[in-house]
Structure formats: structure tokens, C-alpha cells
Amino acid sequence: MNTEIIGVIFTFLITVLLAIPFGKYISKVFNGERTLLDFMSPLERFIYRISGIDPKQSMNWKEFLKAMLTINLVWFVYAFLLLIFQSHLPLNPDGNPDQTPDLAFNTDISFLVNCNLQHYSGESGLTYLTQLFVVGFLQFVSAATGIACLIALFNGLKAKTTNNLGNFWDIFIKSITRILLPLSIVVAIVLAFNGTPTSFKGKDTITTLQGDTQQVSRGPAAGVIAIKQLGTNGGGYFGANSSVPFENPNYLTNTIEAWAIPFISIALIFALGYYIKRKKLAWVIFGVMTFFFVLFVVNNVYFETKGNPEISRMGIAQNIGAMEGKEIRLGSAATAYWSVVTTSTSNGSVNGMHDSLMPLSGGVVLIDMMINALYGGVGVGLLNYFIFIIIAVFISGLMVGRTPEFLGHKVEAREVKIAAIVTLLSAFLIKVGTAFAAYMLVHHPDVAWTVKPSSWLNNPSYHGFSEMLYEYTSANANNGSGFEGLGDNNVWWNVTTGFVLILGRYLPIIGPLAIGGLLANKKFIPESAGTLKTDSATFGVMTIAVIVIVTALSYFPPLALGPIAEYFSMHH
């Protein structure tokens, strides 16, 4: 086995091994047990006092969601204003211009929903102020929002019967002070010591070996990069994201960032086990997710290290794999692993170009985002997975001859309806978005827009189709990575993906939380021998089947016309 593959295995193992104790820590934090970071509590109390928050006040699921949505709206307005006026504000040494309203809308929404569908390049599209106080700020609070909503669901599942899902503000603040901030500080320090810029100075001018002069962007990058990975936001400080040496200087930082991307999401699974005292359930969930994850990693590592058959046909040896769009210093296996990690977790940062992935690897990252619950984004991943659980519980409950129930609460028409809407939503957004784009491209290619649809795609045929499909899939999953061949900074893509981002973020939070709230309100039914155990391997298999069937049935046609067609025409 070569070192590249060992590196991949090592990265994954270390992630899981550290996630288990950290999950226990998260559980302690929200259980109010004593932890190492209790010295943060004066800071928290201070925040509560100046904001007039009573952290003990209980909230039902509606109140919880109201608090969450209100503060999100406030952040939206705040960030939008900063972006469209950024050139007039301080901390802009490079003199970057204001964002156009449609781009600002897209950028704002993008980071608000913990996504990074960046239709701009950080070097020229943002100032240091907006990098820190829009991007960096939203990366913290959007991740904390995800965690808070998940903990609310945990609270619902933990109690036998309750109205109280906890206090949004309390959980939200603690998510930042006890989880995101401390981890980010550690990662940022490591990055800074390895060469990631941490400076408020403007562009540097260097003279290259050839004697040319070159402008090199820099800025307060290390901190923003740390939270972008840990908070599964993925928004690159620089345009080319973690493939740029300034964001990801060497193999060590690459490993640390690849560790940071799924770390909190995996830890939250184990936190579920400790928090609601169902460790076996956590392991079953982890097992199902890992089943897909490992399958995807194996596929991508295989295809990326094998090389491109078209190039092989030209008689060129590809000993180190398909290297188009990849960094020599990181290698094809590490990039393949990263491509799965980043799409599994709705992170969206890249260390190589997804547009250049082999067809089936490209297909896998698409599927990964279509499922969007294999570890998933911080907090929201498990919320998405909860929808699959509800569907699996419902069908398998029928199959064992008992009205379906999950953790002692009956799953009835209302819950099924919500789960169905959430499932429908992503199928709708992705396919209808792609369909409209394809329609414009075919029927109105030369409509008088600044960027005509005919010049959207850099690649013809199947791959061009995959580019459009990828953009909407990524937006719906709040992932943010792109098949970057797509010309996406124009009104069409900024606005349509902006709306997909909003819907793809909030409905999949509202839905599961509503189900959780409704279930928690119901009478608790103790387990009997006839109860289907949801913490069994059998139920795990059932969940796998539901995920496969729902995804395959929804997305088979577009996948067949994009990556699958491309694969078969490449391997004719």
C-alpha cells in the first residue's frame, strides 16, 4: 500500500478516534456538566446580560425556530449592507470595490446558510473587513445555528414527553464559546505557523525568478480558514480555496484541514449517543454514514489514482493518477479523499478542482451532496439524516406490523407529511433548477443578458450538464463547491442559487425540528418485544436502503445524462 493511501486511512481514523471523546465533551457541555472550558461562563453570562437573555427560559419548537429565524434575518441585513458598501469602509488596503447587489445577495445568503457558493474571488471581491466581519462572522454563527437546532432535536428525543426543546440563545452561545471558538484557535495557530498569512497588510509585491513582478494577496486568513473547515462552511479566503498554498501550505495542514472538515459533524453523532443515552443508536447512525462514506472514498481514490483513460490512450503514463486540477504537493489520493469529505459534510472547500474529477468521482460527489446527510454539515447533517430515519421508521414499522414509532413516540401522518415535504424539496430544487438552466441554454441561448446562457458553460455535452446540475445540487446542499467551469457570477445564477440556498437551508432545519417537537409532545410508549429497535444493525440496513432508493429514484435520470453518460463515453 502506498503512502498516499496510508495518509488517507490515517486521516480518517484520527478523525473518528478524536471525535468520540469530543462527542462526550459536547454532550457534557449541553447537559450542563463540568468541563475544562467552564472558565468561559463569565463571558457567556456577560453576553446574556448585555443582550437581555434569560438562558433558562424554555422554548417549544415554534418559539425556538422563531428565535433562530429572527436572528438570521438580522444577520442577513447586516451582512448585505457591509458587502454593498465595503469599499467605503475601513480595512480595505487593496481598494477592492463594492459587491453588486445580486452578487452581494448571493454572497450574503451563501454564508448565512453556512454555504460558500462564492461567485467571486476573495482576493478581489471582499475587503479585510468583510472577510472578517461578514465571512468569518457568519461562518461562526451559521455553524452555531446548526448545532443549536440539532441540540434542540436531541432535547426533544431525550425527554419522554416535553414541550421544551431548550433555549436557543443559550445553546447557540455555548456552541461558539465551548466548541467552535476553542477548536478554531487551535487550528488557526497550526495554520499560521505553517505559513498561512495572518496580516492586515495589503498586497505584497514580489519579484519572481524570471524577474517579473507579481502582486500577492494576503490578509487575516488563518483564523477564517480554521472556522471555514470546522464549521463546515468551506468558504475560501482566496478564490482557489484550499488548493492555494496560502490556505493549505503543506501535507500537514492538508491533513489537519481534512480532519477538521468532518470532525464536529462526526463528534455530534457520538454526542447524540451520550446526550440521549443511546450509544448504540449513535453507532448505528455512524455505521450507516460511514458505510456510504467509505464506499465513496474508495471509488474516488480508485478513479483519481488510476488516471484518465483518454490520456492513457495517448500513450502517456499517469503513475501518480489523474493530476489535472490537482496539486502535486498533495497528490491524487488526498484530493480524492478531500472531495468526498467536503461534499459529505456540506463543507464545500476544495484542495483540487472538482470540475477535473473523473466522471464517476464527479458523480459520487454529486450523490454525496444529494444525500447531504453522510455526517453532513455541522448540526444540519444529522437533522437531514433524521428525515431518512423517519421514512425508514415508517416503512419498517409497517413491515413488522406495528404503528411506526421512534424512541417511544408514534410517527403518524403529520410527521410523515413533513418528512415527505423535506424530501420532495431537495428533489424539486435541484431538478427544477437544472431544468430551467438547461431550458434557457437550449431555447434562449442568446437572450440579451450581460452573460448570455450560451457562454455559461466551459465544457460541452455531458460535462456541461454536470456543471449545471452540480451548481444547483451544491446550492441545495448548502455545500458551496462548484464544477468551476460554470460562468456563475451573473444575475441568473446569483439569484436562482440564492433562493435555492435559502430554501435548501431553512426548510430542512424547520422540518426535522418540527417533527422532533411534535414527537416530543406525544405520549411516551415504552419498548416491548414487538417494538422495532432503531439501534439495531437491521434498522441500519433499512436506513441504507431508504437512502439509496430515495436518492436513486429521484436523481437517476440527471445522473445518467451527466456523469454516467460521460463515464461510458470515456470508457467505450
Next chain:
Amino acid sequence: MSKQNSNKLLEPSLISEAFKQSFIKLSPRYMVRNPVMFTVEIGTAVMMGVCVWVAMGETSQGTLAYNIAITAILFITVLFANFAEAIAEARGKAQAESLRKTREETPAKKIELVGEIFMNEVKVVPSSQLKKGDVFLCEAGDIIPMDGEIIEGIATIDESAITGESAPVIRESGGDKSSVTGGTKVLSDRIKVRVTTAPGESFLDKMIALVEGASRQKTPNEIALTILLASFTLIFIIVCVTLKPYADYAQTSINIAAYISLFVCLIPTTIGGLLSAIGIAGMDRALRANVITKSGKAVETAGDVDTLLLDKTGTITIGNRKATNFWADGIQTEKKFIEACMLASLADETPEGKSIIELAETKGFSKPVIEKHEAHFVEFTAETRSSGIDMDGIHIRKGAFDAIKNRVEHAGNKVSPFIINKTKEIAANGGTPLVLSYNDEATGVIELQDIIKPGIQERFERLRKMGVKTVMVTGDNPLTAKYIAEKAGVDDFIAEAKPEDKMTYIKKEQAGGKLVAMMGDGTNDAPALAQADVGVAMNSGTQAAKEAGNMVDLDNDPTKLIEIVEIGKQLLITRGTITTFSIANDVAKYFAIIPALFIVSIPSLNALNIMHLTSPQTAILSAVIFNAIIIPLLIPLALRGVQYKPIGASALLRRNLLIYGLGGIIVPFIGIKLLDMLITLFVK
């Protein structure tokens, strides 16, 4: 369980009726209740339009023959689904009708109040003219015209027409056995009966209405499943609609027939077509077990029951206690003791008393014949709590230990340690000791024991595996109750039970989130029957009990609850497995249709044609035909129900997932390939 009910699945007469009904059900107003099949009907209508269009000369939509073939298959798909529902209805109705037929138009001897002076006069009227509250008379040989309650008299009645049980039963006014059912026959004596149900409102009428669909409400579970299926249908509408711009991008033209075929194949038509049939068949199976349900929901709830309340007598034990042993003290010889026991029990008409004589007879003793004037029989009274005989200066009494002890000690004698120990021992073993005194001297103990029904332990074991807790309700003291509970294998018991204890227990269980089922017959059971989630009233029970419960058992068989629970589970399982099967089918259909759609413009996608189907047309046709014929092929399964095995939830899920999930993926691959070969054969 009754035997005369036909178990043949499809009878010719029913099929022709169902066939007719499947056309009547095509009405969109009816179809809209089933969203999945309704979209197929719309698809058929669209295809009819396309056929006309093609016939008028349109060339872009494929040949006319191909379009007509697709239209016809879609139409048949809808018919098949309607047929499934119609046949289930027809069977249920036929079953209910056969029960109802017996009571139609029987002459009734109505008692009328005539003239100024109230005078009872009997007038013969057809049973259909009887109204609720009317009183009629029945004498030996009469068929009881209507359901009612005996207000006067006692009679033996042959209920075999309803229950299939030939042994006559006794019904009398007052008490818990006052109810008579229309269609049964009075064998002896004379009774006055008050009609309790208005014509058309008897349980059977309600049941028939339920089956016919007029008043059939979807159960909560059915609603949830319909929502899930509707959302799958919506997903596939999106799939098919968005496929058009995708195909435009790929420069592929897809004809309308192919779009609609893809859509119809993908939506869960199999479960959509069979869903209501499964529900009706559930009620029908209950009816076949001679249980009349008042709603489909009750059957479904039965599958969820956590706790089962069972009366000890008649359910767990056979009837009453029986004498099993004579324990002589040694003061008398055993022979003399047993003879004394027989004498004391001669006039005792209780089952216990009779069993003492029986036991003695099996030991070779013969029943002494004593004329009434020769002796004075002392009957059991609440004060003395003993019974016996006085003759020729001999006083024999048998009774509870305390009662006899009092009597013996009153006469200055002592009860021997042997008797004291023996009574304790018998009580500890769940028996009832009767002590005998001979001339005010305690001479021995008669042991009475409950006889546990053979096979009952296995049934409780089966229930335990299903996750159902069994609770025995008995009037016995806790010690006896505990012993029998252990011996029979029930999980819990209520000893020295008063009627309100049942109610308390049910409420306690329900507060813990459990669903409780119970069976009862008496009026004092009515509140508990109403409180229980599944209340099964015995048909012989009082009207109050029957009104309070949500099922009526025509056989009056207390173990019927166990069957009802299984029928309920079977209903849910059948729904779940056919849903799984239906959705799993889509995988193969995708592999048939997607390559077929794009093979011309994207030849490399032929790699997805893993079944090697001959041509795009044969591929689509075979997928659509498979989709249609799977419905009638599964009708027997839907009607009979998927077999339920109490092997624990996880094992059951594994089993059904393997059979219906994996099977659902594999079967259509085989089916579509075979159909394609067949069609290829015909086309060539």
C-alpha cells in the same frame, strides 16, 4: 373458529361482480381518493388524445399501434387496481351478506298494544317491519328475527348459523347472557325479546357499509402511507417533467408515450392499486374469524396492542374448578371419607359439586341414590358458607376451611394439624381446599383445582414474542391467582378483581403509553370495554357491552383476542411489504426505460441496458406491462395478507426486507426480461 366460512380466494360469482365494479370505479370522482391511481387515469386520458393525434397524421410520436398498445396497458393498469379493490369489497360483502341472509324476512311474532285497554296481542309481521324498541315473542322452533335483548324468559338457542358451533347455548333475561342474535334458532322454551337495533343499523349492517366504501374512512396509518405515496408520485412528476429540458439539452426527442410510461412505471402503482384492498381484506379476515369490527381502525389498533386483559375463567382455565383429590385425615377410612364427600355433594348443582361426584366415580364409587324424603339437603348460604346433608343422625358439611373450623370448634372438637397443613398446601398450589365435617368432626379435605386449557401456554408464549403482555383477571385470592398465572405463563394478574379494577388497570397501562385490549360480556364490563383501545364484546353479552366495545365476537370465544391481534399485525405488514416491493421495483424499471429513451442520441448509455432488451419500444412496453400485471398477481397476497411470524421485530424486518425488498429489486428484472423476449417473439 367457525368452519363453514368459505376460504376460497376467488369465486366466479364474485369475480364477475368485481369486474363490473372495476369499470364503475373509473369515475374520476371516485378515483381522486387514490392519488396514485388517479394520475395513471389522467395519463391514460392523455394517451388517448395522443392516439387520436397520431391517427390524424402526426409522425413525431411513434407508430399508432405502439401508442394504442401503451394506452391500452395503462387503461388495464387502472382496471386492475379497481378490480383489486372491488374483489376485496365483494368478498367482504359476500361474507357479511351470508350472515345477514339468515335473518332476512323471517316472520316475527310482534307483541302489540291494542285498544284503549292495554292488552298484549301477538301479530305476525315480516322482520323488516320491526323497529327499535318493539317487543317480539319467540317459541321453540322459531328463528329469531332481529338482534335483541331478552326481557322475559329463558331459552336454549342454536347459534350455529352465526358461530358454526352446534352446541346450543342458554340465554335468559337479566344478567350478562340476555342478548340474542337475529338468524339464530330457539330450541326450547319461550322468550320475549326487545329489539335493540333499528333496521339497517345492526353490527352486520355497519360492517357491510364499511366494506362497501360508503362510510369507509381511511385509518390514520393509511392516511400517512397515502401521504408518503403521494409524495413519491410528486417526486416522479418532477423527474418526468424535468426530463424534457434535460433531453432537449442532450438533443434527444422523447415522445409523450415514453414520458407517460416512465411516469406510470415509477409511481408506486402496485401499492397504490392494492392499498384499499388490503384494508378491506383486513376487516374481511376479522369477519372470517367471526369477529365483527365497527371500524377498520379497530383492526389496525389491534396490531399495536401492548397489553391483553383476559378473564381467567373460560380463557385460561376450562370453565370452573374441578375436584382433583380427596385427602382423608385418617379418622375415617378413605372409602368412608369419599362416600361422605359424595353424600355432601349430592344436591350440589354447582360445577364444583358435580366434579366431586365425577372424581369419586372415576375412583370406582357409585353415586348413592337417596330419595328426597329420606334426607334433608342443606343448601349453601352466605352465612354458613357450607352445604351438606342431614340424614339418619348424620350431619355432613363441606365448605371453606374457616366455616368448617368454626362449626367443628363450636362443637368442642379440634381440627387436626393434618387438615390445617393440607389446606395451606393446596392453597399455595393454586387450588381451593374444601374441608369436610362428619358429625362436627373435620375428617378430610377435598382439593379443587383450576384446569388450565391445553395449548394456552404456547399461545401466551407467542404473544410474548409479539411483545404483548398478558394479564389474567380473576376473582381468586392473590395466592391462587399467582399460582395459576405462573402455570399458564401470563405476565401479570389482577386477583380478587372487582369490575372497577379492570378499569383502573386499563387506565394505569394507558397512562404508561400502552394500548390495551380486553374482552368482556357483562354490563359492568361496558365502561372498561369503552376505555380499552380494543374492546371485544362477546355476542352473547349484554347490549351495553356490545355498544361499548369496538368489535363483537360472534363465537363468544375469549381466546379470540389473540387472533385479532395477529390480524391487525398482518394488515400493517401487508401494507408495509407491498409498499417496499412496489418502490424496489423502480430500480429495474429505470434500467429498462432510461437506456431506451436515450439510446439513439447517446449510444454509450446502452451500457445501462443490462437486461439487453431488444429495442426501446419493447423495453418500454415490457416495463409497462410488468407494472400492470404485478397488480393482479399480488391480489391474492393482498387479500390473504402476508404471513405473520412472531419472531421479534428485528428478525421480522430482516425477513421481510429480504423477501420483499431484495425480491422487489430482482423480480422485475426477470419479469421485464421475459416479457421483452415474449414481445420480441410476437413482433418478429
